Amino acid sequence: MSGKEKVTIYDISKKLNISAATVSRALNQNPKISEKTRELVAKTALEMNYKQNRLAQALKSGKTNNVGVIVPYINRSFFSSVIRGIEEELTPHGYHVIICQSHEEVKNEINQLNALLNTQIDGIFMSVSKTTQNTDHIKKALEEHTPLVFFDRKIEMSGVSSVVLDDFKAGYMATEHLIMEGCKKIAHLSGDINLEIYKNRFEGYRSALEKHGLTYHPEHVIQTNSKIESGQQAVAQLWECEEKPDAIFSAGDYAALGAIQELKSRNIRIPEDVCVVGFSNEPFTKYMELPITSMDQTPLLMGKIAAQVFLEQVKGNKTLTIEKKVVLSPELFVRSSSGRSILQPAEN
């Protein structure tokens, strides 16, 4: 009953006394095969529990139907949602997704990238790590002619498609929202300025201040990482300034949370005294007793679009490289941490 080795088309061909070529064609619905043979093969294959060896097929065809995704961390809501979007879009097309984490280290990023290329995947989606300065590994990958799509954190490169958020607009919107709530001294918890996204959020912030005639205080901009502690420290530092802020726009939700905790411990009321806006719309932001206003990056959509861009690329003419740059619009979810005007936070 057991002890069965893998069944190949040769096993089927022997059993039916036909050639392996015929079996292959029959299984692939080749029209040159008679109906009888086709059915017979199908039936026998089922009986013998035949499973196609996709390695062999991939070797022959050059297509593995696997794509790779490289993200800094898999356990960030944003990234896992993007991945889900990619999956949802690609699964119906028979693709499978291989997920890799760089842990924000270029070194890992390089390893993962090479490993994926060795595995002959059909495409790569990636969000570069914070520490990625040198891009030789990516250029090398491009030479292999493997479709590459950047999402969220991209690197400017000709011939490479990308799907990103309009981070400038996001920064602008968040800041403007705070201004509309009556805030005049808005601080900004920035991320690593090496990353374009954080730079853009900051620029959006500055631009909004300017547009509304508010002065920009460099000491009100503090670089943080995505840890709660860094949000706490930032507030501590801000409250030593001459001019205490009456609002905080954080480029990350975790830093925003830390900021809120620190503000509360200082008995500063939110949103009455200080409004806070976060970024990423992490699930926890809406679960809090004081739900946090946050900027949604529409990660699911981002993943889906990235997948679509990839599909276009592989369906289309392989010889010409398509370069498609998609920019998504952010969506602000106003909640109690900044919503002075709203009474009851809606269910979002």
Added chain:
Amino acid sequence: MSGKEKVTIYDISKKLNISAATVSRALNQNPKISEKTRELVAKTALEMNYKQNRLAQALKSGKTNNVGVIVPYINRSFFSSVIRGIEEELTPHGYHVIICQSHEEVKNEINQLNALLNTQIDGIFMSVSKTTQNTDHIKKALEEHTPLVFFDRKIEMSGVSSVVLDDFKAGYMATEHLIMEGCKKIAHLSGDINLEIYKNRFEGYRSALEKHGLTYHPEHVIQTNSKIESGQQAVAQLWECEEKPDAIFSAGDYAALGAIQELKSRNIRIPEDVCVVGFSNEPFTKYMELPITSMDQTPLLMGKIAAQVFLEQVKGNKTLTIEKKVVLSPELFVRSSSGRSILQPAEN
């Protein structure tokens, strides 16, 4: 400069006027190759930007160095942490992890499982979906002799290893903790009893009640899913009972959160009037203003151990099937939602 096709060992062999076999051996550190040739090949391979075609190698060797993981959802902290554990343990051994989601649907589970088997992965890690009753697809997979390791949600099957939490103990510990805090009427928000884990948590709960001489009220046990709303509804239902509970042990963090929200809206004080304990130690539980006591399932460890079990299996003698059942101990993180006796919740 560009337009380069993939470089194979044949390209190297032609360039050096040696056979492909020699190139292969040189690259694989075969001792039968002279030092000179080895170095020459290595140098040339680097120059030509040779990358091994792992498909071909896998086809020949029967090993892909890929393993598959099937989980209900990727964006649950628990699952993503387990995956991370698996990755951390397996990456140094050259394995790559392919992640699949079942979305709690057997149908998807079957598809993903077959897709993985077709791709010839070297092993499978899985946590079955809620709707998995019939296990034919898993039995069929076992016939392929692909190592399979269950984690968290297992199915009883001879010859299959598993790494799970001691859910009975977890239920017992959580309940006993509540009893120690002085609670006498402890309700339980259960999960889908079809799943062993929820059954065991419930049994642990009952056992603790019994052990401490508390009567078990069937109407104090309510089945929930892992949604916030179901926790809210559960409280609404509980508070219509004759005997209102003075504690809630939820088998999931989201239901616990919903319960807390509902309790607060009813102006019931936590933990003074009602203590609440959740399950899974989702990150948000400790971020809340009222941090939630929760049972940690040591997911990282679970993943690592599952990976180790797999490694043992593939390293060892292939002919004999090893069956290893690992049971991990849960860890309770007591926080303000149940910690009447603690003053300041520690940083955990």
Added chain:
DNA sequence: CAAAGAGTTGTAATCGATTGCGTTAATGTA
């Protein structure tokens, strides 16, 4: 000086599926 041994490298089969080209048999046409 011939035979044996050690050290290197080559030949060719193999993994499993695909596919261009050729072959056979059946049918159609003049």
Added chain:
DNA sequence: TACATTAACGCAATCGATTACAACTCTTTG
């Protein structure tokens, strides 16, 4: 009846790497 056409299928090469089994060149030894 002779030839052309078509349908159905087989042969063998191919994808790229691995490896058992030679084969070859030196060196060593009796």
